[in-house]
Amino acid sequence: MSDFAVTLRDLERRFGAFVAVNRINLDVRRGEIFGFLGPNGAGKSTTIRMLCGLLEPSGGHGTVAGHDIRTQREAIKRCIGYMSQKFSLYDDLTVEENIDFYSGIYRIPKAKKAARKAWVLDMAHLQAHRHTRTGQLPGGWKQRLSLGCALLHEPQVLFLDEPTSGVDPLSRRAFWDLIYEMAGQGVTVFVTTHYMEEAEYCDRLALIYRGELVALGTPGEMKERLMTDQVLCVTCDRSHEAMGLAAAVEGVRDAALFGRDIHLMTEDAVALAPRLRRTLTEAGFEVGTVERITPSLEDVFVSLIEARDRADGAQKEFSA
């Protein structure tokens, strides 16, 4: 048995002329929490669906839990759990009926059924609501039940496609506690998200953009190694207006608002700082601090994506 729960080699998926996933290579170790990040439409869900056997790859190959994603889809389905962003249990069935349904579909042995059901009810804190129609549960509870049903058959690999979208922060935190618990028990968790604080919880991250793998590494590595740009944080009044001006200052690659601060991407923060302060002050802004900060993951991703856009743009001009 290999050490990898998921391996992808040149995996590709096209929809007509559109390349949704472009030659992705990845290895996910057993027991790892692997975060799959990227903006909407980057190809995250398409990749996950290929891994779960819901979509046929157009090219390349891959394995999940040691089974080939092209030829052994049914074998894969027996040892994975899947939960998508859309709530996908039956609203018109009660909590217990939903559990019984999936427990039967996964053919959990009779001796284990009761224990697994109790485990799910317990994990989702739904013991008191077992006879409630699932449709009447609040969003966060439904999400926990979904996760429970996806874990009923004790899968080796758990795929979560934006599992916490539309869930309040407290429930989201509780949800991640569950994910940690699963990983602690040796389950590999492959999760897509676009919440940056969730990305920080992952052991390793992959950033995918326009179907291509842009970066791969631990959150720490991403912040240190992959960030070629430096980040300058400026506090200033009327920051929204100031940002427009700051973006035009020479040496500023990109400007973005973070709360009331302006974050500027630049190659050389030390050189830029005095120039920037001067420009803003001359324009009548009251400038507070201007300091170089450790980039957040969000800075990293924005910077990586911008860099990719620039590279693509240059390439297009070149080929034209």
Add this chain to the structure above:
Amino acid sequence: MLERLYRMLVKEFIQVLRNPRMRAVLFGMPLVQVLVIGYAVSTDVRHVALAVYDLDRTPATRDLLARFEGSGCFDIVKRIGSEAEIQDVLDSGEAKAVLRLNRGFAEDLSGGRGARAQLLLDGSDSNTASVVMSYASRLSADYNRAIMEQRFSRTAGLRLEAEPIALVSRAWFNTNLDSRNFFVPGVLAMLVAILTVILSSMSIVREREIGTMEQIMVTPIGRLEFILGKTTPFAVIGLVDVALIALLAVFWFQIPLAGNPLFLFLGTGLYLMSTLGAGLFISTVSSTQQQAMMTAFFFLLPVFMLSGFVYPIANMPEAVQWLTLLNPLRHYLVIIRGVFLKGLGPSVLWPQMLALAGLGSGMLILAAGRFRKTMV
């Protein structure tokens, strides 16, 4: 296999039957409809509103009119006095037909010159018009005969000889040619088709739309388990409805159930294979419930029209007649009418059963083939 199927069935039954409104639609509506349609739908034409434009006003015309009214086919609703009014009553729909008797009707009659009466019909409903026409010609023929007999016996003291050929018809199986006996079993077949085609056409696409399909497709459930789990509950509901409607037909409308009820269920089972197969196929090719609903509707319309339910297949162009062989309702109507009215069994109806079995398995296989456990 069996555990998964069992779980699918439990789930589907809960989903269909838990909602009280859905229960009412599935079991209440068909009964109400049969009840209403059983009373309302009839091609028997009775009590046709007739206006009379009698310019002669003699005992002879009164006699003729009395015959019209006495037949039960016509009600004289108006006597009109001018040419212009003929147009008016037909336009307004006050009368479906106008009988015009010219001045000198009685004289012509007694003078042996052949009296003329004119029947003006509202032809916008061609079916009714032709029925009315045949009633009217029968009535005038009877009147002719009566006058001839009278004249012969009076003038020559002779009895009218028997006609060379006298056709005496007697309708078997439905002695009174009561169209209700013919229609109620047909309505049953239609209602069951509507119910099962629409239910099954919603089944898969509904799960796809609410997102549960994706979840099911990542489980190791088999295609056959899924398809059987989806169709069996609707087949059961269809059979229950047939039983309910048949009871209503027999005990309320006194429609004779001459054949074996068990055979009726066997035929229905075969028929449901095609309707469920068609619905399921629609469900696999549709991407929204609305689309499935529309497709189901457009599928059902020709199924009804080209089934022989109302319009006789023998009147259709030959190519269309061949086409109707692919229509499951056509075969089922033969079976259901055969069982109800003629008391037929498999020894006569086997070709229809064979056709239904073939069509049904074909459609189910087609639908199952279209169903994939992958997206797009």
